[in-house]
Amino acid sequence: MTRQAHMQRADVLIIGGGLGGVAAALSCLRLGCTVLLTEETDWIGGQLTAQAVPPDESLWIEESGCTATYRTFRDSVRAYYRQYYPLLPASRADPFLNPGAGTVSRLCHEPRVALAVLEGMLAPYLSSGQLRLLLNTRPTSVACQGDRIEGVTVEDMEGRRLDLSAPFVLDATETGELLELGHVEHVIGAEGQDETGELHALSRAEPLNQQAVSWCFAVDHHEGQDFTIEKPAQYEFWRNYRPEFWPAPQLSWSYTHPITHAPVVRDLFSNPTETPHGGDLWHYRRILASRHFAPGVQPSDIVSVNWPQIDYLLGPIVGVSPEERARHLTGAQQLSLSMLYWMQTEAPRHDGRGAGYPGLRLRGDVTGTQASHGLAKSVYVREARRIRAEFTVTEQKVGVEARGTLTGAEEFTDSVGVGQYRIDLHPSTAGRNYVDVASWPFQIPLGALIPQRVENLLPAGKSLGVTHITNGCYRLHPVEWNIGEAAGALAAFCILNGSQPRQVRNTPVLLADFQRLLSDTLGFQLAWPESLRTVPSPGF
Known part of the structure; x- marks a missing residue:
């Protein structure tokens, strides 16, 4: 009450x-x-x-x-x-x-x-x-x-x-x-274009056509150790899910180039450059670089995962019922956890040594959620009312x-x-x-x-x-x-x-x-x- x-x-x-x-x-x-x-x-x-x-x-x-x-x-x-x-x-x-x-x-x-x-x-x-x-x-x-x-x-x-x-x-x-x-x-x-006249607008308004939300998370990596999380409840669904316009299953190293829509392959560690918008996924949104410290002080980089693979596309969280909103928020969490589990267990490795990086560790302490799901405290919302x-x-x-x-x-x-x-x-x-x-x-x-x-x-x-x-x-x-x-x-x-x-x-x-x-x-x-x-x- x-x-x-x-x-x-x-x-x-x-x-x-x-x-x-x-x-x-x-x-x-x-x-x-x-x-x-x-x-x-x-x-x-x-x-x-x-x-x-x-x-x-x-x-x-x-x-x-x-x-x-x-x-x-x-x-x-x-x-x-x-x-x-x-x-x-x-x-x-x-x-x-x-x-x-x-x-x-x-x-x-x-x-x-x-x-x-x-x-x-x-x-x-x-x-x-x-x-x-x-x-x-x-x-x-x-x-x-x-x-x-x-x-x-x-x-x-x-x-x-x-x-x-x-x-x-x-x-x-x-x-x-x-x-x-x-x-x-x-x-x-x-x-719609009938209202705004915009070049890239849809021909007619679609209120439920909204940008994907993403439930981000932080990880570090310790080769030779095993931090594999429990298999997420929706893992099998996300493992096989492929948007119609996507070049591969969403849980993969492949996605479409944002500008050209051509297939892009960008894995975790193959291209460790630090040029703007370049390199591999690990260096893209890295938030703490171990190279700033003496050897052994910071044993691993820390990376924020906000990549195309965790964009949640199954429905919006604005303009829907509370029940549908809750379902989509849960789905976004499950997608992110599934991406992590896939990387830990099935992802093709850059060094040809089989599959999976079990040394990836979810850093809920970095996001303030160690006692709960370990992801960010809240979902990343790109588009509001x-x-x-x-x-x-x-x-x-x-x-x-x-x-x-x-x-x-x-x-x-x-x-x-x-x-x-x-x-x-x-x-x-x-x-x-x-x-x-x-x-x-x-x-x-x-x-x-x-x-x-x-x-x-x-x-x-x-x-x-x-x-x-x-x-x-x-x-x-x-x-x-x-x-x-x-x-x-x-x-x-x-x-x-x-x-x-x-x-x-x-x-x-x-x-x-x-x-x-x-x-x-x-x-x-x-x-x-x-x-x-x-x-x-x-x-x-």
């Missing part, structure tokens, strides 16, 4: 403690607002921590393309390793230290380190009481009055309920839960091919940040293969953060006004951070000025003041330098 709810209030209520939620809290707090922040797991940080996904970032992230606080976060991760880890002198002195030396990012690192840094960034505000953080807490209902959100009821793991309220409510959940609970107009899945916004970013605004002879992405006068990444859509729950096409370095328009009707709810993550297609380049770590930080700053600005978000966007003086606050006070980058703005995202 649940207990009677109690009310807590703040200036800004943020539901969801992922990267966008943390960044939103930081901007609100820096501008003097009190904040209530909830998180469904016991780890803040979302895709970077609880979902165990090392950062996917822009080509020029070391010198351009993020907010000042995101740069502080990145610098602090490196400082953490230099201070607490017994690195070799050359690694410690490297100004661009990549702890994992993974090829997917210039800052591959462990989830726990990201967690420690994020907690450190919030710590002063927790001590002062300006921030209240509620972990293991999820939203259950939203109270509305006309076009305003009046409050959100949340529940913790023990069934205790709280009523939370604030003048501004930010949805930083991984799936845009407040949009459904609060009946905020939104879109799920794929829009998206608001019907005052302005929606379509492929025509940012896609290289879709913009034809135009050079560069459309420039937005209401920009609140920047990002750079390919339009990268993973295979979908409706059987569509990768959609991976070039985009121009882009801006984040303020209009995409403002719902068409509701006045005081703002998206602080992947739920902004983008499409199924453009979500593919707006969903990555630094962009989610920028979106959240901008939403938090907008809420604080409105409180300080007695204004509403759509007024800020549509009143030139207010918009100029807000953008000045972002750039001069908070350290936002609102535009790309011309030398980078016209460089399309490369393939690989």
Whole structure:
């Protein structure tokens, strides 16, 4: 039986403690607002921590393309390793230290380190009481009055309920839960060309056509030892499962190239290079590299498994019943465990010595789940519910091919940040293969953060006004951070000025003041330098 709810209030209520939620809290707090922040797991940080996904970032992230606080976060991760880890002198002195030396990012690192840094960034505000953080807490209902959100009821793991309220409510959940609970107009899945006119959209809308989710996990490897897990309940199904567009069973070293759809073979250890997007699977998302340490100090690398083989395609987790959602989440867990078991027992070895790598060890201690399933704390969600916004970013605004002879992405006068990444859509729950096409370095328009009707709810993550297609380049770590930080700053600005978000966007003086606050006070980058703005995202 649940207990009677109690009310807590703040200036800004943020539901969801992922990267966008943390960044939103930081901007609100820096501008003097009190904040209530909830998180469904016991780890803040979302895709970077609880979902165990090392950062996917822009080509020029070391010198351009993020907010000042995101740069502080990145610098602090490196400082953490230099201070607490017994690195070799050359690694410690490297100004661009990549702890994992993974090829997917210039800052591959462990989830726990990201967690420690994020907690450190919030710590002063927790001590002062300006921030209240509620972990293991999820939203259950939203109270509305006309076009305003009046409050959100949340529940913790023990069934205790709280009523939370604030003048501004930010949805930083991984799936845009407040949009459904609060009946905020939104879109799920794929829009049709008849609505968006996008070059790579489907001809008609398919709401249940959504990008695959992935349940990531961490492993290390000790040749000659045996850490084989118990055979997963669904192993035989996954061992024989082959998507129609896949070149081999999903549990194999083969997959389709994201851009060309040609078959690709990439095994565990055959190509130990560290060039961007190169090498074998082991070096792709490695999060701790033993080469940074003296021999014997770190006996094995640690790798985050977020590979095509664990993309779950059998159904979406948004827009379905709770029972179907639970079934698909269980299926995603089983797929990941089956991939690990296959690698331990049946995978063709790179050295020709039979099959299987029993020395692969599941590192639930790295992901904080050693006492349970050993995978990441939560599933990696690439695509959420998206608001019907005052302005929606379509492929025509940012896609290289879709913009034809135009050079560069459309420039937005209401920009609140920047990002750079390919339009990268993973295979979908409706059987569509990768959609991976070039985009121009882009801006984040303020209009995409403002719902068409509701006045005081703002998206602080992947739920902004983008499409199924453009979500593919707006969903990555630094962009989610920028979106959240901008939403938090907008809420604080409105409180300080007695204004509403759509007024800020549509009143030139207010918009100029807000953008000045972002750039001069908070350290936002609102535009790309011309030398980078016209460089399309490369393939690989």
